[in-house]
Amino acid sequence: MSVEAKQKAQWSARVRESAEKNLPPSQLLPDEQPVYVHSWIYVFGVLTIAAFGVVLVSGLWLSLKGPTWWHTSSIGLFVNSLHLWSAELFFFFMVIHLWGKFWMAAWRGNRSMTWVTGSVAFLASIGTAFTGYLSQQNFASQWIASEGKDGLNAAGIGAFFNVLNFGQMLMWHIVLMPLVVGALIVIHVLLVRKHGVVPPYPLEGQTEFDTGPETVVDVKPPSGGEGGAS
Amino acid sequence: MGAMRAAAAPLSTAIVNLNHPAHYIHWGWFQISVANLLVIVLMLVVFVLALFVPFPGRRFQ
Amino acid sequence: MSATAATFAKAHKRDRRHVEAWTGGYRAYDLVKELVVAVAVVVVLTAILAALFSSPDDQPVTIARWARADAKDFTTAALSELNGTSEIAQYGPPYNSTAGAAQKIGPISLQTIPGVRIPIDTANDLVLTPLRSVAGDNPDLQTALSQYTSASPQQQAAWTDAYGKALDSATVSGGQLQVPPGDYGPVAVIMADELALARSGGLDGALLATKQFYQTDYTKPILFISAGSYFEDQASARNLLGEQWGMMNETGNWPGQPWLWLYTFWYQVPPFATSGNADALIWGIMIVLSVILILVPFIPGVRSIPKWIPIYKLVWRDYYKGLADRTG
Numbered sequence: 001m002s003v004e005a006k007q008k009a010q011w012s013a014r015v016r017e018s019a020e021k022n023l024p025p026s027q028l029l030p031d032e033q034p035v036y037v038h039s040w041i042y043v044f045g046v047l048t049i050a051a052f053g054v055v056l057v058s059g060l061w062l063s064l065k066g067p068t069w070w071h072t073s074s075i076g077l078f079v080n081s082l083h084l085w086s087a088e089l090f091f092f093f094m095v096i097h098l099w100g101k102f103w104m105a106a107w108r109g110n111r112s113m114t115w116v117t118g119s120v121a122f123l124a125s126i127g128t129a130f131t132g133y134l135s136q137q138n139f140a141s142q143w144i145a146s147e148g149k150d151g152l153n154a155a156g157i158g159a160f161f162n163v164l165n166f167g168q169m170l171m172w173h174i175v176l177m178p179l180v181v182g183a184l185i186v187i188h189v190l191l192v193r194k195h196g197v198v199p200p201y202p203l204e205g206q207t208e209f210d211t212g213p214e215t216v217v218d219v220k221p222p223s224g225g226e227g228g229a230s
Numbered sequence: 231m232g233a234m235r236a237a238a239a240p241l242s243t244a245i246v247n248l249n250h251p252a253h254y255i256h257w258g259w260f261q262i263s264v265a266n267l268l269v270i271v272l273m274l275v276v277f278v279l280a281l282f283v284p285f286p287g288r289r290f291q
Numbered sequence: 292m293s294a295t296a297a298t299f300a301k302a303h304k305r306d307r308r309h310v311e312a313w314t315g316g317y318r319a320y321d322l323v324k325e326l327v328v329a330v331a332v333v334v335v336l337t338a339i340l341a342a343l344f345s346s347p348d349d350q351p352v353t354i355a356r357w358a359r360a361d362a363k364d365f366t367t368a369a370l371s372e373l374n375g376t377s378e379i380a381q382y383g384p385p386y387n388s389t390a391g392a393a394q395k396i397g398p399i400s401l402q403t404i405p406g407v408r409i410p411i412d413t414a415n416d417l418v419l420t421p422l423r424s425v426a427g428d429n430p431d432l433q434t435a436l437s438q439y440t441s442a443s444p445q446q447q448a449a450w451t452d453a454y455g456k457a458l459d460s461a462t463v464s465g466g467q468l469q470v471p472p473g474d475y476g477p478v479a480v481i482m483a484d485e486l487a488l489a490r491s492g493g494l495d496g497a498l499l500a501t502k503q504f505y506q507t508d509y510t511k512p513i514l515f516i517s518a519g520s521y522f523e524d525q526a527s528a529r530n531l532l533g534e535q536w537g538m539m540n541e542t543g544n545w546p547g548q549p550w551l552w553l554y555t556f557w558y559q560v561p562p563f564a565t566s567g568n569a570d571a572l573i574w575g576i577m578i579v580l581s582v583i584l585i586l587v588p589f590i591p592g593v594r595s596i597p598k599w600i601p602i603y604k605l606v607w608r609d610y611y612k613g614l615a616d617r618t619g
Binding site for chain 3: 029030031032033034035036037038039041043046047049050051053054058070071077078080081082083084085086088089091095100102103104105107111112115116119120122123126129133136137138139140141142143145146147150151153154155156158159160162164165166167168170196199200201203
């Protein structure tokens with residue numbers, strides 16, 4: 001086998017080439033978007049990510065002093081409030097983002113997996129919030145645990161996922177679920193970069209997206225070899 | 231009987247005290263807290279605003 | 292058509308309307324700046340909301356607090372755990388194997404499949420074992436425990452039934468339950484000492500204690516607390532019960548979890564509102580609806596709704612107007 005052939009067979013080389021092919025740097029972080037990306041509805045994805053970041057940081061801050069800190073310290077209570085309200089904002093923005101993407105039918109053009117990863121992330125976020133509520137060590141967490149156990153037991157899940165076990169719920173909340181949600185968000189965003197923001201529905205009489213030099217404003221040829229945001 | 235034993239909350243420096251029983255709206259078998267209703271209404275308002283408020287920058291011509 | 296568009300067109304021959312490669316115009320768009328601005332906005336919003344409204348923190352119910360607030364309710368619950376008539380004693384998996392207790396969806400009982408993985412023997416775990424741990428200095432309690440555990444199940448039931456009936460007319464005075472005299476065997480001593488242990492806080496500790504010293508599993512204390520009316524009354528006063536759409540609500544006047552509206556909705560409507568299998572059935576419904584949500588792109592009809600109700604025309608109105616202007 002030639003040196004070149006040996007290199008190509010290498011896993012490292014193959015991973016790198018696949019990454020470069022699917023997401024060249026100019027597509028991974030483009031400095032332009034198609035002209036139809038021109039509405040406030042498009043900011044709700046990044047607002048959701050921003051809220052997720054604040055949730056994570058406030059959570060890290062809470063973890064500095066352990067799970068009971070916020071019950072006995074005013075600063076702790078404030079940080080807990082940051083965590084609660086950033087989580088509320090996270091859901092607020094995420095649901096509006098979901099509504100927008102539904103009404104734009106954003107799964108069109110090979111973008112089904114973007115929708116799938118997004119909706120799974122939504123459901124996983126609900127699960128993450130659930131473990132958070134269970135970790136509060138106050139009346140609410142007692143009640144939620146005693147009620148939540150019935151649904152989970154009826155589904156055969158409660159035997160493995162014991163909402164009455166504070167230690168287990170806390171670890172799911174601060175380790176397992178954030179990793180799952182984080183990974184889903186990363187894959188989701190990479191898919192958006194790979195396929196580009198979904199183009200508009202073609203209007204009556206149109207069968208393809210508008211093309212031709214007379215339609216181009218702020219003329220910039222698609223960057224990279226892969227057609228810019230596509 | 232102490233049915234509403236809430237936290238003593240000397241820790242809270244909240245400007246608006248939400249530490250009291252919530253207000254609920256009832257329509258037959260449906261009930262929702264004013265706080266939740268406000269959140270949902272706000273979401274709908276923001277969604278509609280996002281669709282209608284003009285986005286800055288040159289319009290595609 | 293660009294090379295990319297041609298590649299995709301070839302790959303998706305049947306669906307050329309969905310050509311991926313956008314060959315129209317672009318405008319400059321700073322994603323990193325957008326992210327930084329979004330983070331700044333969210334940080335400020337979060338800080339304002341946290342400063343304005345703080346967060347709820349209602350104190351948890353302890354067994355001590357419960358026993359002091361309502362000795363009768365506590366003793367009634369403790370008796371039901373002792374004689375195996377409590378909800379937990381008859382729950383079925385994962386706590387025990389009560390026949391017919393598990394919920395079903397049609398003929399299928401998912402609850403039964405994993406088996407008894409969190410074994411709870413209510414009589415021993417919640418009453419007898421904690422009492423044994425403090426019986427060292429109490430010869431009367433030692434005798435009562437020994438008498439109870441060596442009696443036949445029928446004798447035990449006779450004593451607990453009699454005590455249970457007498458509880459209805461019991462009164463509380465000086466922290467002690469005054470029960471009318473009757474033939475309760477050792478049950479009266481057991482219940483009185485259980486109440487005293489609870490009031491002192493010892494039962495909270497005893498239910499958590501393990502051989503390994505450290506503990507983070509509150510299964511036993513929470514299951515015990517949930518057996519009484521006291522706990523439920525606390526929840527009811529805060530609109531947290533199932534029939535109060537409680538799943539969506541938070542303690543105090545804070546917003547709760549509005550995203551759970553569809554999950555809690557089913558509990559309000561027949562047949563689920565009165566069904567013993569409500570939890571299993573509603574879980575099943577929500578799984579199906581969740582799968583439908585995930586698979587929207589693949590469901591004919593559902594995936595065409597955005598086309599029939601053209602909210603998209605608002606999103607892309609600038610683009611469509613631009614097209615119209617050009618084509619006249």
